[in-house]
Amino acid sequence: MAGGDGLAVFGCAGCGAVLTAAVSEVALPVHLRDTHWERLHPPLLEAGTYAVDPEPYGPPWRTWEEFGAQEAAARGIFAPSGNLSDGPSDTILLAPGDMRGTRLILERAAGYCMGIDGRDGPNLACLSCDLPVGTRMDDCGCWQVVRLLPQAIVRLPGPPERPVMDxxxxxxxxxxxxxxxxxxxxxxxxxxxxxxxxxxxxxxxxxxxxxxxxxxxxxxxxxxxxxxxxxxxxxxxxxxxxxxxxxxxxxxxxxxxxxxxxxxxxxxxxxxxxxxxxxxxxxxxxxxxxxxxxxxxxxxxxxxxxxxxxxxxxxxxxxxxxxxxxxxxxxxxxxxxxxxxxxxxxxxxx
Incomplete structure (x- = not known):
């Protein structure tokens, strides 16, 4: 997915439909990887922003033993760290309120108790062509976030970028x-x-x-x-x-x-x-x-x-x-x- 000047607007790779508001890239939040269990969380990101997660995320999941130390180290993980994702890397993270033109895939909308936790993989589809484009999560113990699949989206022209504050x-x-x-x-x-x-x-x-x-x-x-x-x-x-x-x-x-x-x-x-x-x-x-x-x-x-x-x-x-x-x-x-x-x-x- 090619970058470009200005704010990003992400669209569907299948039909070109607009999927997001105009958003500005920020650093990946360090609090992404931990949460407070059984508590409803706010959105991971501020409205109007997005971040790129370089680590794989989502199903299928494999144990550390299945990966082996050498393959895990190649992914930047150097000590046993629980189950590891074999899902896509470089997903685009946004606040749920910045999404446009998508519908929830109901058969993939399972969760723990108060919402959706993404356990079944991509659960958002493009309204125009029905292509699965990302995963929404908002269950307790989850930061509220949407992860867009890099292979399912394209970057569309957007308005000028906001200046970086000193x-x-x-x-x-x-x-x-x-x-x-x-x-x-x-x-x-x-x-x-x-x-x-x-x-x-x-x-x-x-x-x-x-x-x-x-x-x-x-x-x-x-x-x-x-x-x-x-x-x-x-x-x-x-x-x-x-x-x-x-x-x-x-x-x-x-x-x-x-x-x-x-x-x-x-x-x-x-x-x-x-x-x-x-x-x-x-x-x-x-x-x-x-x-x-x-x-x-x-x-x-x-x-x-x-x-x-x-x-x-x-x-x-x-x-x-x-x-x-x-x-x-x-x-x-x-x-x-x-x-x-x-x-x-x-x-x-x-």
């Missing part, structure tokens, strides 16, 4: 909002895997603050020891660069490129919304105020809800990410991977 604009416009705040354990698990790999087996000392609160317990459990300690802190637009060996930097949500430090610290990628939440936490006061409540001040009635569990990185996302790093073939990191099925300092694996 980092100051992203911060100033609030584009790094808190839309996924209750699911931030997933990008946190991905970031934790990158920190551990970047540490190269050395213990990590986290600079006090929000980063230490989030990653400190897991890093102490994963990388014990006293020798060769590497320090970890945030770096990025609006923060500058600390004098630490490891720096957590944001990944641009449109381009997927990391913010690049100029110092000597090793850059560790973090999903931009999580990075912004760690770098610029909202500060609220409960002190008495005279003359009314100014913006940002909370009332003390009722008390804000208290989480029943502390916020911790997702263990599933941590392990999934490690399995796709060539470094996991090294004995020290493979030992961490094999021993982290129940990891202190992370959210429970399911």
């Amino acid at each position: 980092w100051p604009e992203l911060l100033a416009t609030g584009a790094l909002g808190q839309r996924l705040s209750e699911y931030q354990d997933i990008p946190a698990g991905v970031a934790l895997a990158h920190v551990v790999a970047a540490a190269r087996g050395c213990p990590v000392e986290v600079v006090s603050g929000s980063v230490a609160d989030l990653f400190g317990p897991a890093l102490i459990a994963l990388l014990p020891g006293r020798e060769g300690v590497k320090r970890l802190d945030l770096a990025g637009p609006g923060l500058g660069e600390p004098a630490t060996e490891l720096v957590l930097v944001p990944v641009h949500p449109q381009t997927g490129e990391m913010w690049q430090p100029h110092g000597g610290g090793v850059a560790v990628p973090v999903e931009a919304t999580l990075w912004a939440e760690l770098a610029f936490p909202s500060h609220r006061t409960r002190l008495p105020a005279v003359g009314g409540l100014p913006t940002g001040v909370e009332r003390d009635d009722p008390l804000p809800p208290h989480p029943w569990l502390p916020f911790r990185p997702s263990g599933d996302a941590f392990r999934y990410t490690l399995a796709r790093m060539p470094a996991v073939l090294e004995p020290w990191l493979r030992g961490i991977y094999d021993g982290c099925s129940s990891l202190p300092g992370t959210a429970p694996m399911v």
